[in-house]
Amino acid sequence: MTRGTGRGKTPAAPRSVDVAQVAGVSQKTVSRVLNGERYVSEDVRRRVLDAAEQLGYRLNSAARALASGRTRTIGVVALGTALYGPASLLIGVERAARDAGYALSVVNTLEGDPGGVGGAVQSLLERGVDGIVVSEPIDEGAVPLASEVPVLALGAPAGAGTPASAIAAGVDSVELARAATEHLLDLGHRTVHHLAGPQKWFAARDRQAGWRAALTAHDREQPAVVEGDWSAASGYEGGRRLAGRSDLTAVFAANDDMAVGLIRFLTEAGLRVPEDVSVVGFDDIPLAAYVLPPLTTVRQPFDDVAREGLRLLVHAIENPDAEPPAPQSQPVELVVRASTAPPASRSTPVRTRQASPNPDGEAHSPPAV
Amino acid sequence: MTRGTGRGKTPAAPRSVDVAQVAGVSQKTVSRVLNGERYVSEDVRRRVLDAAEQLGYRLNSAARALASGRTRTIGVVALGTALYGPASLLIGVERAARDAGYALSVVNTLEGDPGGVGGAVQSLLERGVDGIVVSEPIDEGAVPLASEVPVLALGAPAGAGTPASAIAAGVDSVELARAATEHLLDLGHRTVHHLAGPQKWFAARDRQAGWRAALTAHDREQPAVVEGDWSAASGYEGGRRLAGRSDLTAVFAANDDMAVGLIRFLTEAGLRVPEDVSVVGFDDIPLAAYVLPPLTTVRQPFDDVAREGLRLLVHAIENPDAEPPAPQSQPVELVVRASTAPPASRSTPVRTRQASPNPDGEAHSPPAV
DNA sequence: ATGAAAGCGCTAACAA
DNA sequence: TTGTTAGCGCTTTCAT
Numbered sequence: 001m002t003r004g005t006g007r008g009k010t011p012a013a014p015r016s017v018d019v020a021q022v023a024g025v026s027q028k029t030v031s032r033v034l035n036g037e038r039y040v041s042e043d044v045r046r047r048v049l050d051a052a053e054q055l056g057y058r059l060n061s062a063a064r065a066l067a068s069g070r071t072r073t074i075g076v077v078a079l080g081t082a083l084y085g086p087a088s089l090l091i092g093v094e095r096a097a098r099d100a101g102y103a104l105s106v107v108n109t110l111e112g113d114p115g116g117v118g119g120a121v122q123s124l125l126e127r128g129v130d131g132i133v134v135s136e137p138i139d140e141g142a143v144p145l146a147s148e149v150p151v152l153a154l155g156a157p158a159g160a161g162t163p164a165s166a167i168a169a170g171v172d173s174v175e176l177a178r179a180a181t182e183h184l185l186d187l188g189h190r191t192v193h194h195l196a197g198p199q200k201w202f203a204a205r206d207r208q209a210g211w212r213a214a215l216t217a218h219d220r221e222q223p224a225v226v227e228g229d230w231s232a233a234s235g236y237e238g239g240r241r242l243a244g245r246s247d248l249t250a251v252f253a254a255n256d257d258m259a260v261g262l263i264r265f266l267t268e269a270g271l272r273v274p275e276d277v278s279v280v281g282f283d284d285i286p287l288a289a290y291v292l293p294p295l296t297t298v299r300q301p302f303d304d305v306a307r308e309g310l311r312l313l314v315h316a317i318e319n320p321d322a323e324p325p326a327p328q329s330q331p332v333e334l335v336v337r338a339s340t341a342p343p344a345s346r347s348t349p350v351r352t353r354q355a356s357p358n359p360d361g362e363a364h365s366p367p368a369v
Numbered sequence: 370m371t372r373g374t375g376r377g378k379t380p381a382a383p384r385s386v387d388v389a390q391v392a393g394v395s396q397k398t399v400s401r402v403l404n405g406e407r408y409v410s411e412d413v414r415r416r417v418l419d420a421a422e423q424l425g426y427r428l429n430s431a432a433r434a435l436a437s438g439r440t441r442t443i444g445v446v447a448l449g450t451a452l453y454g455p456a457s458l459l460i461g462v463e464r465a466a467r468d469a470g471y472a473l474s475v476v477n478t479l480e481g482d483p484g485g486v487g488g489a490v491q492s493l494l495e496r497g498v499d500g501i502v503v504s505e506p507i508d509e510g511a512v513p514l515a516s517e518v519p520v521l522a523l524g525a526p527a528g529a530g531t532p533a534s535a536i537a538a539g540v541d542s543v544e545l546a547r548a549a550t551e552h553l554l555d556l557g558h559r560t561v562h563h564l565a566g567p568q569k570w571f572a573a574r575d576r577q578a579g580w581r582a583a584l585t586a587h588d589r590e591q592p593a594v595v596e597g598d599w600s601a602a603s604g605y606e607g608g609r610r611l612a613g614r615s616d617l618t619a620v621f622a623a624n625d626d627m628a629v630g631l632i633r634f635l636t637e638a639g640l641r642v643p644e645d646v647s648v649v650g651f652d653d654i655p656l657a658a659y660v661l662p663p664l665t666t667v668r669q670p671f672d673d674v675a676r677e678g679l680r681l682l683v684h685a686i687e688n689p690d691a692e693p694p695a696p697q698s699q700p701v702e703l704v705v706r707a708s709t710a711p712p713a714s715r716s717t718p719v720r721t722r723q724a725s726p727n728p729d730g731e732a733h734s735p736p737a738v
Numbered sequence: 739a740t741g742a743a744a745g746c747g748c749t750a751a752c753a754a
Numbered sequence: 755t756t757g758t759t760a761g762c763g764c765t766t767t768c769a770t
Contacts, residue, residue, distance in 0.1 A: 015747055026757045031749060039755050058495050062440065063747035065431035066762045073474075080460050082655075087456040091449050094477050103496055104475050105442075108463050126427050127472055232659035261659045286451075290601035290630045292661050384763055395741045400765065408739050432763035435746050 014055040022051035034059060065128055073103045074313070075124030075132045077117055080108030083230060084285045085203075085255070085300065086136050089154060092306025093133055100314045105129060125149070131317045133309070138200045150316035154309045156202045167316060169309030171330045173203055176298045177210025179332050180280045181252050182218075183296070188342045189250035189278065191220040195238045195262055196227045197254040207254045207282060223247070228258045235261025243269045248277055249343040256281035256288050256297055263291075263339065274341035284335055294337035301330045383424040391420035403428060434497055442472045443682070444493030444501045446486055449477030452599060453654045454572075454624070454669065455505050458523060461675025462502055469683045474498055494518070500686045502678070507569045519685035523678045525571045536685060538678030540699045542572055545667045546579025548701050549649045550621050551587075552665070557711045558619035558647065560589040564607045564631055565596045566623040576623045576651060592616070597627045604630025612638045617646055618712040625650035625657050625666055632660075632708065643710035653704055663706035670699045 016034070020027040025044055032040050033048040051057075065071040074097050079086050090106070097104050105127055109116030117134065124132055129149060136155040151166045184192045194211045197204030208225060215222050226241045228234030235258030242248055243266060253259035259281035263273050271277050273293055281288060281297035288295040308328055315325055385403070389396040394413055401409050402417040420426075434440040443466050448455050459475070466473050474496055478485030486503065493501055498518060505524040520535045553561045563580045566573030577594060584591050595610045597603030604627030611617055612635060622628035628650035632642050640646050642662055650657060650666035657664040677697055684694055 017747080027747095028749085028757060029755090032756085035749085041755065044756085058491075060435070060497065060747050061495055062431050062434035062497050063762090064749070066429070066435050066764080067747075067749040069749095069762075071431065080463065082453055082456040082460060084451055087451040091451060091477060094449065094475055098476065103492070106463055106473050106475050107467065108460060122427075123472070126430055128429065128431050232656050236659060257656060257659075260656055264659045264661060264663075267661060287601050287626060287629055287656060287660075290605060290626075290633045291656075292633060292636060294633075386763080396763090397741060397765085398739090401740085404765085410739065413740085429763055432746090433765070435748080436763075436765040438746075438765095 013060075014057045015060070016057070018055055019048060019051045019057050022055060023047040070130055071103075071128040072101060073105050073127070073129045074310075075121075075127065075129035076104055076106045077120040077124070077132065077134045078106060078108050079136055079138075080110060083255075083257075085283055085302065088300075088302035089135050089306050092303040093135065093154070093310060095303075096307045096310035100310065102130070102314070121151075131313045133313065136201070136203060138198075139202060139205075150313055152309050152313040154306065167309070167312045167324065169305060169312055169327060171300055171305055172332075173206035174210040174213065176300070176332055177207040177252070177254075177282070178214045178217075179210075179334050180282065180298045181211045181214035183334055183336065184250040184252065184278055184280060184340060185214065185218050185220070187250075187278065187340060190343070191215065191223060191247060192250045192252050193223045193242055193245065193248055194225045195235060195242065195251055195253040195258050196225045197258075198229050199227060204254055207252075211252050221247075228254070228261075230255050230257060232257045232261035232264075234258060235263075236265045238262055239265025239269070243271065250278045250280075250340075252280050252282075254282055256283045256285045256295060259295055259297070259339070260287075260291055263293075263295075274339050278340040278343070280340055284333075288335075289337060293339045296337045296340040297335050299333040299335055301333070304330050382429075383426045384429070385426070387424055388417060388420045388426050391424060392416040439499055440472075440497040441470060442474050442496070442498045443679075444490075444496065444498035445473055445475045446489040446493070446501065446503045447475060447477050448505055448507075449479060452624075452626075454652055454671065457669075457671035458504050458675050461672040462504065462523070462679060464672075465676045465679035469679065471499070471683070490520075500682045502682065506571060507567075508571060519682055521678050521682040523675065536678070536681045536693065538674060538681055538696060540669055540674055541701075542575035543579040543582065545669070545701055546576040546621070546623075546651070547583045547586075548579075548703050549651065549667045550580045550583035552703055552705065553619040553621065553647055553649060553709060554583065554587050554589070556619075556647065556709060559712070560584065560592060560616060561619045561621050562592045562611055562614065562617055563594045564604060564611065564620055564622040564627050565594045566627075567598050568596060573623055576621075580621050590616075597623070597630075599624050599626060601626045601630035601633075603627060604632075605634045607631055608634025608638070612640065619647045619649075619709075621649050621651075623651055625652045625654045625664060628664055628666070628708070629656075629660055632662075632664075643708050647709040647712070649709055653702075657704070658706060662708045665706045665709040666704050668702040668704055670702070673699050 016030045017027045020030045023030065025048060029040065029044060030048050033045050076090065076093060078090055094104050105124060107120040107123060109120050121132060131150045131152065133152045133154055137153050153166050153168045155170045156168050181192050192211065192215065194208060196208045199205060212222060223245065226238045228238045235253060238258065239262040242251060251262060253262055259279050263279055266273055266277055273279055281295045284297045284299035288297050312324055312327060385399045386396045389399045392399065394417060398409065398413060399417050402414050445459065445462060447459055463473050474493060476489040476492060478489050490501060500519045500521065502521045502523055506522050522535050522537045524539045525537050550561050561580065561584065563577060565577045568574060581591060592614065595607045597607045604622060607627065608631040611620060620631060622631055628648050632648055635642055635646055642648055650664045653666045653668035657666050681693055681696060
């Protein structure tokens, strides 16, 4: 195999030997400079860098990976959803990885795909990643997170379903959910209903647990939970199930999208938000402040979570033996807007309109503003 | 360097030679089987696969990449935003790449980072990617898309600013925007105002061009464009600038988020949507059907776009010389919901309320429902 | 249809 | 502080 030195179209990319030759040093020295190792004179360093620049040299990371056994790549197993939470986490992970000098290889698992996570992890290992991030894992029986590289479970509670070898990081969703629920209780509501996320998500369970904890702490009744799938559509449907309850004055929805769907249903059913029913969401999506009414919600510091998780992962990669550094907890931030109010303001219903049968409102019916 | 055969913790991963030995064939034959090459007897194939399974063999893709010069990896340069459009495109790209047998390496560029795209492309080339996708490129002077591998500009119009070597794919945003605008004209509005996206985005320019084309075709007046930054917040601000116009009965917003912010402002300003002002968005985000009023918008087939773009890219990677296959165009889909209506219905203003000074509505003001 | 040998471009160990 | 020598685990010629 001749390196296309002939007059082919591509003039063969320069290698580190070429740089070495131009700089008048050995190839190993070039390697030293490129890796920032110690014991290189400033003079030599300059010459090497100049030569590299002059030749337009670019490191071949496949060769480096083969020789070193490391790829400086972190694999991410994500869910392949454009939901605000997962998407934000992915962005945070990418940024943190890049800052730490790692590239990112992303594999999505279709939800419901059996063995999806396992297969994704396998393909990443084949790719030689140095570490793996499983973002927003869902609990589908045994998750095969055990592997020869460190694994970060982003959004899973430590211990729950994850093997001890895995690192866990995330916000304390339980605490956030509790804060959301208590906000409603503080406003004077007797109890708070819950529109939950799909229970195979750890995130959904945590939020439900936080809601339950708040009610328990205040010794309130715990209404039956209605479960959605995170979508606004399911929030709308959830509204249909909740609207009939006689003690419905406050709802904690497990995410903002469902809260929006819920509000739409309640509004169409003639219930005013927040006069008749208060609603709290979760996430603080960018639209939350601009829907009508502006949504009271709980902010998730996705960027901080991703950054913190990656710090732990990179530490585990680069110090295989050392104790993991102490995780830092993230601050709770409740954002109070206009979708919550004291229950007292239940006066006379203003409008009474039937909920439209088609949630899309494709028809030109007068809008509910 | 001894392959950790000593009694270290890790028992050294099996290599293809090991598989060959177990199967009783040469190492090259193992390679043949693994790559699905022809001329391997069914018997040998079986033996090799069994041996591989038995040993728990996993291909070392760094070695493969070094030897073959190909990584079977596609690099993606994305914008690092959780906006629905870019996020959806990324998901589509990942799926399509995986289906085609390619892994994905993702690099985000912070918007406003000078030379961001260039640097990202460099790092991907260093990583040895076989092709590059630049998602939702923005026009910041010369985009250095020229490179030794095929580049797909996803969301850029063919030709505009992209070198000839690049492949372009995307929806025909101009056509979609024209359709949105014509929907409003068809309803009887004399003209349509435009809340545009940031003009350095190709997507924003295309939508504006489509809007202008529709007005020109119908010989209508073209009101001054108000520019936002895609966010609901900027839509709200845009509303402040638009609300004073005397002929404001219809607005085409360049994306759904801005439309939502705009509607919020108009509502607070005492203008009803759609009775006083009709609003059309762009994207059809999942929430579009559930905000109040449900948003008339134009659907972008992100998944189709990504799939089609990747088809072209993979073709270019695997057939460097061949002509590119003909791109398929995507269907226009206008989703009519409740935020648009004929202008005639302008009757008597019902409420007249000042726009609140704080867009977040943190106060417990009665909601605008 | 299968095998032998060479080498991809780098880093790791050991010298000097 | 710098250089020498071996591989890393595959794919690629070229034989057979």
